[in-house]
Amino acid sequence: MFQRTLRTSAAALFLLLTAACGASAEAESSSSSSSSSSDLSSVTLRVGATGWKSEEAILQYAGLDDTPYKVKWNLFQGGDLQLQAIRAGALDLASSSEIPPVFAAADGEPNFRVVAVQRAATLNQEVVVPKGSKVTDIAGLKGGKVGYVQNTTAHYFLYELLKQAGLKWSDIDAKPLLPNDGLAALNGGGIDAFASYGTSITTAHQQGATTVGSGADILSGNFLWSARDSVLKSPAQKAAVADLIARITRAYAYVRDGHEDGFAKITADATHQPLAQARKDLLDAQAQRPTEARPVGDDTIASQQKVADAFTELGALKEKLDVKSFWTTALDAELRKAL
Template sequence: MLTPLKENRFSGRLRHLWSKLKHSSIKTFALLFAFGFSLSLTVSACTPTQQTNTTTAPTSAATSVASSNSQQSNVIRIGYQKYGTLSILKSRGSLEKRLASQNISLQWLQFPAGPQLLEALNAGSIDFGHTGEAPPIFAQAAGAPLVYVANEPPNPKGEAILVRKDSPIQDVAGLKGKKVVFNKGSNVHYLVVEALRAAGLKYSDIQPIYLPPAEARAAFEQGSVDAWAIWDPFFTVAKRATDARVLKDGEGLVANREFYLAAKPFNDQYSDRTKAILEELQKIDEWAATQPTEVAKLLSPALGIDVPTLEEVARRRPYGVQPITAEVITYQQKVADTFLDLKLLPKQIKISELAQVTKQ
């Protein structure tokens, strides 16, 4: 367990590494994505806020990798983020009830964002998880053994570029030469790219600052950056708490789908378990779609976010587990090609190689 002092020092070094990425080479970024987050996962395993109530004790990435070949067949390791249908499924406990008769238990591991979650999948630390549209693209380029198994409907209003309420910046064109903070390789990374393109700007016209949500918000509130691209629930929390202005959300620019992804070895061996997870997710979505207040009340204690804020997020969000279609694959390929053109992706990839059409 890291002491607070040691953890702060580690976090400082990690922030320094992220800041150097602004002008890093393609190989450096690929290497960081493929290996660097194993350090942050070690911290996650030692930090109480990254541990959750599970039916089995959380393990570090190093431990999981060491035991990946001998993983107990009665444990499913699920990676989730602070909000989404997986969070609701965890809180309701319905998947545990379904699998109990098969003597299968669940291990839930929380991650701050999609890139970190998929690094855990790449390292063999989780079997199933969810992210936005960009993280699996970078993970595929880094060689992660993942499979797209389903997605949620587009949610373009679930992410946005924010500026402080007193900012002189009035539109995306006003970001030229400014510092914009966001999580590198995340869904909002693509939002920033597309918003700049629509405003007649190039990606090189801004100063990107790469930080995960918590540190990005601190930088935003302290005024050390000019704008912040972020997704829900962080987006709505920050907007309500700071009176931040929405400079541009994803409407008309991006789809902002949430994808369900499985580790290929897990999906190949236990396709029935993938199917069971997706079926329970669909049931939860059907319930959540008509119960936004109950969803907010359910998640509020675990997330530490007030009910009215979570209810706003829940009412705006679309629901429904959908199969991966040709249209979805085409869109994801467009996202991947965009990052490749910007020299942010180390090599060309084919989304179709990892996409699985899931019959519902």
């Protein structure tokens, strides 16, 4: 199982690198032809999505997908893979939690910058155990095999939950797994618990899993938009990025303004869950923290620094990382105007 995960990750990265080679000419063409922010017709943004293409779906639902530029949505199992794609030149814009950019920047000179923050709910970020498990809390994981999605929110909140329970990372047999592989390992008895997020947690509960720990109050709710450096050098691409992020904020506002049921139906169909559960999850998420974008601020940089320091403490980062080195306010003015 775990060898298969490594092979899957390697294959995914190979495909990303291959895609980057084919996409580089397109990116250069787009950049050179988009000489001003008013000329968006020649811009194509390659944008990442995790779990399912919820951003694309909500823009369509709210009637805000009529962009004057083209958007190619690319689906990934995690924000960490989106940042790998950014590094490989296969994406222009990635959406992730605070964690993936930390590891992408620590892996060498970053070719991206965090340009905006999307505030969103931290629900469905959990450590779950399979049906019939005798484990009832995090302390019960001592000595057990625990799967987690590496370099993501799951990695971070699992570490923090262990500390809260008086355990060290070395007190568990930690197994890095992709969401789908983690679910298979959980149901097949390969691991005793799984730390994950989003649709994988929803599916785990549908299969009888129970929650033994939650990252809801550990995570900041800051989800980051990271753009390739080449995007920031093009006025037209910058304008398109600001416009797209603002449209997503307006789309969520539209849903909250009495249009929850329709988007809950779309979500239920896409995630294969009961409509009532999808509606409840949507309402709970928007009640906890309405999804909306904001420009870069000192507080958002400080929040990610806290996360990076925790990974240094854990030993996942070899040395302290100054996160503000890969943040920029270059999009702030255009984003404020677009919002």
